[in-house]
Amino acid sequence: MKLDWIETESLRLPQGLSALPMQQHEIYGQACEATGCRVRRFALSAGPSGPVRASAQVLVRRWPLLGQAALLSRGPVWEAEVPLEERRAALNALLERLRQEHRAVAVTPEIDACGDPLAESGWLEAVTPCTLASLRVDASEDELRARMSGKWRNRLKRAEQAELEGLEIRDAPMPPKQDHWLLRKEVIQSRARGYRSVPPEFTRAWVAAGGPGSARLFTAWKGGLPAAAMLFLVHSPGASYHVGWTGPAGRETAAHNLLLWRAMLWLRDRGVKQLDLDVLDTAAAPGLVRFKLGSGARALSLGATRLMAPGSRFFAAPAA
Template identity: 40%
Template sequence: MDRFAWQVCAKSARDWEAALEALEPVRAPAFQQGAVYGAIAEAAGRRVARLELRSSGRQIGLVQMIGQAGLWPISRGPVFAPDLTAVQQRAALRALAQRVGVVLATPELPVAGAGLIPLVTSRHQAIWDLSLGPEALRAGLAGKWRNRLSAAERAGLVLCPETDLAGVLEQDRAQQRARGYRALPPGFTRNWSRIAPQDLMALRVETPAGQRIAAGIFLIHGTGASYHIGWSADAGRAGSAHNLMLWQAALQLRARGVRQLDLGAVDGEEGAGRMRFKLGTGARAERLGQTCWVLPG
């Protein structure tokens, strides 16, 4: 069995992001493992720990953990080198628990076996590969999704930058109350905008008459991005404004070097309509690891 030893990583925020990209050049790590997420947690007074795992002089693992009441939760991490087997990843997780204490991990990819006690079943995320060209991306849209996009384009809907971030956050809170779900608090988005304004893209969709009918916020983290907030008025839903916004956002993100767009959860509680909307882009439903209590080993 491989023996793994985690060490504290003192990289700067920029070097941390570069190390993540070098370690996993194909699958963009989730924003929960990124430097901005850690900076937001630190600003809120939380403990943030970053560690690296090396073998034979090669970096094979990175993890960012946000301490909470004596626990070390890991969200969508650690980030491992692609050639590490599931058995090696499990051993590395147990070595991490041996190093830091109580670890509750939700790995990016499924990992199971001895020493990992399941607590919450795994969920699925819609991951849209933006590495293809625009024509191939459009061809990959589901037929009905593409038809709605074309209808929004023919209607003359206009996409433009959103400058009223506070307004979008308030509308999103109202939307959450109406639909009965919860997401990250508005302060998270405000802090992201303050710490890394260049890595937040806010967009709005207007009618030809200038009426605002939809808005969205995207978080950019390395070569990945996440669809963070989406709001739509009744007229926006009727006019397929979100199809236009998401399509144009994907093209803009791709032009910035983003290879992968995380559209969020696509499990039962997400709602069939929203699930079809996300997967209609051609995104694939990827299973995350289950949340587990990691025993030292």
């Protein structure tokens, strides 16, 4: 049976997925389209009506001086039974097609059983491999607590005690507006700390595309004022931490530990199996790394981001 990549109008995912990266979910594509990006969707199948063995969502943007560039991030998504050799062959076939149809192609693949599938490809390594924190939440409360480090559990207990003493925890759907107080604080926080934040219009577009169940906001309040907040995007069977903030009262009460704990239970009860807690950066944010791994998350490595374009070495630095 000959399998080919078929371009589709909507994303057709393989059956039985236990995890799905945000970048390969339909809501992500719709949000990117709403913010001005072109999105292409592909299914690996024996025909338009055949079962899907893999899917891939590709963003297309115009790069200055170069033209149309395609970005494949954390894809394709595979049916579990597809053998490793077929996966690598199909990935190369999709990348070759994208190369023929775009001036440049950038790809960040998932690591497979034998490592980075493009390690020997000859593509230019534009961005070195990164590591994410991935937290399984499909377990009992006792199991989830047992996976935490002792210090993390103690801080969670401290926050639970603070709740008994007046710390108020709330959760609700994220409103679809760009001027939400958390997004404003995130912009200020990112400028102060010197990191690049996700534009508020993407969050609004995500909520507009996915509806109320696609983004859940957990907040801690002390004396009627916000003390801390964490926003999660739901892309079942996965979810991702998106934006967070804490003030002095939140740090004093370890509110983020309690907010993440409540989010873990809320997501688990709605069928989410895996929660991505974003990149682990030991150089720039060692305390955040300890927080993520202390929650019971494991380190998940991605392949390098690789680039193929005319004059690739010249464009590698701006792409990074």
